[in-house]
Amino acid sequence: MKLPGTLSFRLMLWYTTAFVLFLVLSLITAYFSMNSVLNYRIDEDLHEDILEFRELYTSEGLRRVQTEIQREIKSGNADNIFFRLLTLDGKVIFSSDLSSWKNLTSNEQPFISASTLPALETISLESKESSTRIIYDVIGPDIILHIGESVEEKEELMAIFFTLFITLFVVALPAASFIGWLMSHKAVRGIKEISQIAANIQGGHLDQRVIVSQHGDEIKQLADTFNAMLDRIKDLVIELQEMTDNIAHDLRSPLARIRALSEGVLCSDKSLGDESRAAISSTIEESDHLLQMINATLDIADARAGLADGSNTPVNISQLAVDACELFEALAEQKHVKLRCIIDIDCIVQGNNHYLQRMYANLLDNAIKYTPENGEVNVSLTCNDNSTIIVVEDTGIGIPKSDLDKIFDRFFRSDQSRSLQGCGMGLSFVQAVVEGHGGNIHVDSTLGRGSSFTINLPSIRVS
Ligand code: ADP
Numbered sequence: 001m002k003l004p005g006t007l008s009f010r011l012m013l014w015y016t017t018a019f020v021l022f023l024v025l026s027l028i029t030a031y032f033s034m035n036s037v038l039n040y041r042i043d044e045d046l047h048e049d050i051l052e053f054r055e056l057y058t059s060e061g062l063r064r065v066q067t068e069i070q071r072e073i074k075s076g077n078a079d080n081i082f083f084r085l086l087t088l089d090g091k092v093i094f095s096s097d098l099s100s101w102k103n104l105t106s107n108e109q110p111f112i113s114a115s116t117l118p119a120l121e122t123i124s125l126e127s128k129e130s131s132t133r134i135i136y137d138v139i140g141p142d143i144i145l146h147i148g149e150s151v152e153e154k155e156e157l158m159a160i161f162f163t164l165f166i167t168l169f170v171v172a173l174p175a176a177s178f179i180g181w182l183m184s185h186k187a188v189r190g191i192k193e194i195s196q197i198a199a200n201i202q203g204g205h206l207d208q209r210v211i212v213s214q215h216g217d218e219i220k221q222l223a224d225t226f227n228a229m230l231d232r233i234k235d236l237v238i239e240l241q242e243m244t245d246n247i248a249h250d251l252r253s254p255l256a257r258i259r260a261l262s263e264g265v266l267c268s269d270k271s272l273g274d275e276s277r278a279a280i281s282s283t284i285e286e287s288d289h290l291l292q293m294i295n296a297t298l299d300i301a302d303a304r305a306g307l308a309d310g311s312n313t314p315v316n317i318s319q320l321a322v323d324a325c326e327l328f329e330a331l332a333e334q335k336h337v338k339l340r341c342i343i344d345i346d347c348i349v350q351g352n353n354h355y356l357q358r359m360y361a362n363l364l365d366n367a368i369k370y371t372p373e374n375g376e377v378n379v380s381l382t383c384n385d386n387s388t389i390i391v392v393e394d395t396g397i398g399i400p401k402s403d404l405d406k407i408f409d410r411f412f413r414s415d416q417s418r419s420l421q422g423c424g425m426g427l428s429f430v431q432a433v434v435e436g437h438g439g440n441i442h443v444d445s446t447l448g449r450g451s452s453f454t455i456n457l458p459s460i461r462v463s
Contacts, residue, residue, distance in 0.1 A: 019179075023172055042151060046133065050147070054138075058140070069083040070096070078097045084145075086144040087143065119135070120135050135148075206230065241301070266281065312352055313350070313351075315351050315352070317348065317390075318344060320353070322341070324357070324360035325339065325341035325364075328361075328368060332368050339364075349460060355436070359433045363453055370451070371396035379391070386459055389456055396451060399451055408430075408431045409428065439455060
């Protein structure tokens with residue numbers, strides 16, 4: 001199984017791992033601390049017992065110690081505690097009931113000198129499920145008291161803690177993963193926004209900017225840098241466009257002169273040989289092609305400037321559509337393409353009549369040009385108070401998916417359309433006009449099946 005490699009997933013994983021490590025270490029520390037505290041308490045109890053019996057032995061003698069042991073055993077539980085009195089050479093002189101402490105003496109140490117006492121030890125007896133903590137210590141000049149206490153209660157307590165810690169761990173693990181997921185998503189939200197904007201910009205929306213609200217300083221810095229970079233790119237694109245427009249403008253007159261001169265020579269000089277005539281003809285042809293491209297570049301610049309200068313009027317876009325359909329009817333018929341137009345009447349947009357006319361012309365020209373014989377081209381126009389939707393669709397050659405976001409670029413032509421006439425400027429012009437009118441254009445296409453261009457323009461209400 002391949003784990004996702006996203007930053008948010010890795011952040012979540014790090015957070016969860018760190019949390020789990022911290023939790024496990026804390027629980028292990030708590031468990032062992034608790035264990036040693038309980039052991040310490042048991043040892044303290046044993047030491048206290050030794051002290052009490054030592055005092056009793058000193059003040060009241062051996063008999064009194066034996067009576068006290070019997071009393072303690074009676075009031076307590078013979079299964080949990082035992083007492084033995086031994087001489088220094090290991091002879092047992094008194095013992096409480098040892099019936100539930102079988103084999104106790106089998107692991108009695110070969111006897112212990114008074115200098116090594118007190119001796120504390122934990123032993124396991126076959127007759128007992130739990131361990132036993134024992135102490136040997138002198139309570140008088142020649143008497144050793146041997147006490148043993150079952151640690152069953154402590155072990156039960158530790159088992160409860162163990163279950164509690166495991167439950168805590170099992171509950172905390174998904175909770176930590178969830179919190180880690182929330183935190184990582186919050187942390188990378190800003191980055192996601194920036195990458196979304198970057199993706200939009202790739203699609204040509206240079207006006208978008210990242211708006212950072214409550215993200216950390218680093219994200220804000222990144223967003224500011226990103227926005228500054230976009231401002232710069234936009235300026236460069238505009239500069240580049242202006243430069244192209246200026247070059248086109250400067251080239252148009254000399255190129256027109258070259259064309260006129262060539263035409264003049266071709267028509268007036270009858271002495272020219274066939275080779276020279278062919279060379280001049282191809283000069284005129286190439287000049288025409290270049291002039292067409294230059295004019296298209298300047299048209300796009302004009303469309304932008306013309307729309308920006310505020311010389312717009314209400315335009316009956318329905319009538320323009322009807323006129324365009326009538327105009328292209330002959331061309332469609334000539335190509336045996338069926339042209340169908342379904343137009344809502346009296347849809348009005350605020351704009352430039354001339355540019356909108358040419359927008360239709362470019363779209364219809366393309367649709368008929370790129371649709372083979374017996375195909376269909378459908379034009380529809382619908383409107384409401386807010387928007388006008390124009391759709392031009394055809395059953396033509398279609399556009400490859402990889403070219404869809406390039407067809408609005410200047411001079412771009414798809415490979416499969418190169419055999420047909422054109423210079424790759426028509427759709428750039430259409431886009432400039434549509435956007436200049438505050439609208440947008442969208443294309444859907446399937447290679448070999450056809451294309452559909454949808455334009456959305458803001459309508460104006462007619463009272
Ligand atoms: P051109 O002069 O090449 O038609 P355009 O800017 O009008 O230039 O179109 C750019 C490219 O988009 C065309 O070369 C063609 O590859 C593709 N295209 C445009 N309209 C259509 C269409 N209706 N069907 C298929 N391809 C189209």
